[in-house]
Amino acid sequence: MVATVGVYQATGxxxxxxxxxxxxxxxxxxxxxxxxxxxxxxTSYPIPIPTSGYNYSYWIHAYLKITGGTFTKIxxxxxxxxxxxxxxxxxxxxxxxxxxxxxDIGCPMDxxxxxxxxxxxxxxxxxxxxxxxxxYYNGQTTPTKNVEDWTSSSKATVxxxxxxxxxxxxxxxxxxxxxxxxxxxxxxxxxPYGM
Amino acid sequence: xxxxxxLVFFWIAEYENGTALPQFNPNTxxxxxxxxxxxxxxxxxxxYPFTHELSAKILKKTSTVTISTDNPxxxxxxxxxxxxxxxxxxxxxFNMKGGVINRKTxxxxxxxxxxxxxxxxxxxxx
Numbered sequence: 001m002v003a004t005v006g007v008y009q010a011t012g013x014x015x016x017x018x019x020x021x022x023x024x025x026x027x028x029x030x031x032x033x034x035x036x037x038x039x040x041x042x043t044s045y046p047i048p049i050p051t052s053g054y055n056y057s058y059w060i061h062a063y064l065k066i067t068g069g070t071f072t073k074i075x076x077x078x079x080x081x082x083x084x085x086x087x088x089x090x091x092x093x094x095x096x097x098x099x100x101x102x103x104d105i106g107c108p109m110d111x112x113x114x115x116x117x118x119x120x121x122x123x124x125x126x127x128x129x130x131x132x133x134x135x136y137y138n139g140q141t142t143p144t145k146n147v148e149d150w151t152s153s154s155k156a157t158v159x160x161x162x163x164x165x166x167x168x169x170x171x172x173x174x175x176x177x178x179x180x181x182x183x184x185x186x187x188x189x190x191x192p193y194g195m
Numbered sequence: 196x197x198x199x200x201x202l203v204f205f206w207i208a209e210y211e212n213g214t215a216l217p218q219f220n221p222n223t224x225x226x227x228x229x230x231x232x233x234x235x236x237x238x239x240x241x242x243y244p245f246t247h248e249l250s251a252k253i254l255k256k257t258s259t260v261t262i263s264t265d266n267p268x269x270x271x272x273x274x275x276x277x278x279x280x281x282x283x284x285x286x287x288x289f290n291m292k293g294g295v296i297n298r299k300t301x302x303x304x305x306x307x308x309x310x311x312x313x314x315x316x317x318x319x320x321x
Contacts, residue, residue: 002199002200002201002202002259003199004198004199005199005285005287006198006295007287007289007295024289024295025295062289064287069199070226070228070257072228072229072230073229073230
């Protein structure tokens, strides 16, 4: 009839084996920050605006998890934005999503989970970094894309798998990239997930 | 709080021999899975609104909440070889500063190569 599906974030653990899976709900939303943790109310780890170059949030794995219900099949999971995030990330700054050169852009969970790393309180490692980046993406020709590039008229396919049992779907890997001329503001961003 | 969108439409598949398979048994509220539909034999397929009575039976039988409405019904007629498109598209808005909000379901109906309807929960077409 209906499947029970939530939006979860994986943190901690080791590559291929996250330690935690927290559900995003109305009052407990994920926060992009400079620490690998699910702590919606913790404002201790903002992303400092750098004096030069870029700072990054730790990347996050956000995914749909089918936890129960009665259903035949869930598939065709898409990701898109309204095309106008509204945050001022500075020159070449962006809210980005891990990208693959072909096929689904989602990160298979838990097999391709890559523990987010960086320097707490300062910057995360870039998804694209050849050494410390996300291993599922950093070898791609285009390892990330600007979230604003995915809109309702051009949706990203996160997961085309047919899910017929309760399990995790592939994850959207998100990260903020902040340039030295970014400005600090309080805004909201909506990132629909469709299936 | 419910952690799913209540259904506002259910499907009925009508076969060429005059029989039909409804998503919910109108007498008991029991559900038939979509995978039970014999697609090559379907001559008409539709999304139909729940009645109060059927919603009550489903709730009693399966503890699942559905919503009865006065929405119109939507059907598609199929000829031999037509491929049905019937699915529910769910959208979850994931707001970085406001959590998961505004879940909604669109009921899709049509056939490959033909007109495809996107029916909102209020019964309106997109």
